[in-house]
Amino acid sequence: MHYRLEHADLSLILALVRGRSLARAAGLLKVDVSTVFRSVRRLEAALGRQLFEKSRAGYLPTSLAQSLAEQAERAEQALEAACVSLEQGGEVISGTVRLTCTASVLHVLLLPALARFMPAYPALTLELSTSNDFANLNRRDADIALRLTDSPPEHLVGRCLGTVSYRVCASPAYLSTAALGDLERLAWIAPDDFLPDHPSVSWRRQRFPGVVPNYRCNSMLSVAELARAGLGIAVLPDFMSGEQQGLQSLADVPPSYDTALWLLTRPDCRALRSVVTLFDELARAIRLGHAGGIPA
Structure with a gap:
């Protein structure tokens, strides 16, 4: 028997993945705990698959539940972008951009910059990671990197944001x-x-x-x-x-x-409006003395 998933099913799974307990999931869904418990049992029976494992840490999602929760989250973001677009009466920049930098650049330079312009992009999601090398971009684990270097890799494109002494x-x-x-x-x-x-x-x-x-x-x-x-x-x-x-x-x-602070991305990312928008905003928001670079 094939069960057709509905929006309410995905919302249930996402709430329990986020909450990790029946009580927190019930709070997110604004229903009572017994309703969440019965709904999960009913959904697992309909799918013929286990979605969660009960443990001391709470309700742990199986790989199936985790996958469905990620899809539910993307649907949630798309719906939010559509709502913002209607409210603002125009096209909205949406999607997820992965950004990497060192911990010091994150705390001192990046966070103040993001605080200034990110409120203007409510449908844009950022994933931030800290590291000291270019492997993130090379492995395509990141879309944009902020790096202190005098020799950025030739296969990347970017802009020098200034000199650091x-x-x-x-x-x-x-x-x-x-x-x-x-x-x-x-x-x-x-x-x-x-x-x-x-x-x-x-x-x-x-x-x-x-x-x-x-x-x-x-x-x-x-x-x-x-x-x-x-x-x-x-x-x-x-x-x-x-x-x-x-x-x-x-x-x-x-x-x-002295070293230079570079804002870098992959050539293929220049076709993504979300990446280009964040790149341009960061280039305007972070400036350290004389700046120049390779047009992205």
Whole structure:
């Protein structure tokens, strides 16, 4: 016997996948718990397939339920886009765009930019991931990347959003207790071997070869947090330093260690209006000094 799924069935599955419990699913659907329980049992019987497994963690979806929930979510987004289009009286940018960047770029540069323009695109969905390489774009796991690099891959297209310089920084609390006569004798905070070629590491090793960092972190965001906590000094990109970031500059790193911030995408993504729209908005919202680049 073949059962034809209805919209109410997909809404039920999506609510239970999101809620992971009968009570939360009932709240999302605005019905009582017994109704959700009976509806799930009735749907599983009609399909002849199990949709959820009961465990201590709640109602866990089977692969079938997860697949149906993803399709229900896409239908939900399409309906929302249609409603927004009617309200605004015109075409609406919709769809899902996958964006990747480092944790420091995400928190300091990307999030303030998104807060400024994303409210104008209620039907656009973003999937954000943090990483330090280009593999996301190469594997097609992402559509847009924000990367600090002087040599973006030739098979990608993009725009240079500006130049990033580096500074030796520390918190006012640390500076009030440290003897600043010799930087080499202070407590250093630095990236670990996860970022062996980072400009801050290359400069420190060349300028202060005898320094052994007191603290090593696997991200520049963590390096900045430890510096703000007053644990020592750190070499940070200029967008992560300064009074607004709770840090004071002690010395500038030579311009030869500057890097560029690139906004990149794949050539095939230029046919997607959602990707092009987000790319253009980010290019306008994030600017660091002189900018140029390869037209996307």
